[in-house]
Amino acid sequence: MTRADGSAAASENHLSPARRLLVIHNPTAGRTERRHLAAVLSEIEKQGAQFRLRETASAGDAEHVARDCGPDIDVAVVAGGDGTINEAINGLMAREQLPLPALGIIPIGTTNVLSRDLRIPRQADVLARLLAHGQTRDIHVGCANGRYFSLMCGVGMDAHIVNRTSLRLKKKIGKLAYVVQGLRELVAGVPRRYRVEIDGSEVVEASSVIVAKSRFYGGEFQLAPQAAIGTPELQVCLFLRGGRLSTLIYIIGMGTGHLDRMPGYRTAAARKVSIVGHDGEPFQLDGDCQGCLPLDIGVGERPLPVIAP
């Protein structure tokens, strides 16, 4: 549901009084979060909600579990990070004519960008109360080459960093692993160009592009503060200049919160974006590489209800 000012409004609550939750847990997410998950689940029971726990066994499982969950489930709760949430969103969006459970989140991943955007609480009892009794609000996800995303779709340096960051290092040092890989990419300074078509009219050349749905990026950074997850609109973030110096300027801009003032950077609102470059170039969706150029990006055909304050 969207208000006249474009912001998301709380949906009417069609969920049953004693909610039935399906908790989809990625046991490989984050680093040391098992105790926190156990505390949230125990609080959920105290709140009178029922839950079933399904652990994923491999990448892709969360999507199948969310897509195939039965009509008795009110909320598909992801206990994991943005990658597992992305899979669950793809599963829920594929339900087409089937009843659509709301998406809930227990943020136990490494970066948890969506939960930051939605202001999902961390404290076990507060989070459990929200999942058991809280209202839903509608979000609008993006869709890139048929795959849905709630945060962003990126090509260029960003996608290459995601593609090459070592999972082992991410397990050891968390988000810093991306910084390490980012420095490597900066030193390598490989030049790249992409042709970006915005809403079928404007055509721009850029060295990196991030199409944002969320106002947050990589944690607390903001590339497009005007991005709103509750509206059916994309924000195209264009890094027009390439080369080490410009990249350094962009990084400083991001770090200081003044990216919008940096030369060679601009954003544009859009409903449809297409990006071409060298075939075989990777793109990333919500922090995981999910395919190669060329890319056609739009907005999902229907809103997705999420449990959020």
Ligand SMILES: Nc1ncnc2c1ncn2[C@@H]1O[C@H](COP(=O)(O)OP(=O)(O)OP(=O)(O)O)[C@@H](O)[C@H]1O
């Ligand atoms: N049981 C599993 N074994 C291996 N990989 C899994 C399993 N379940 C899910 N995955 C994959 O792990 C990837 C990363 O997990 P997830 O995003 O939940 O945690 P994270 O990487 O620690 O957090 P974030 O994405 O917030 O940084 C997901 O993209 C998913 O495909």
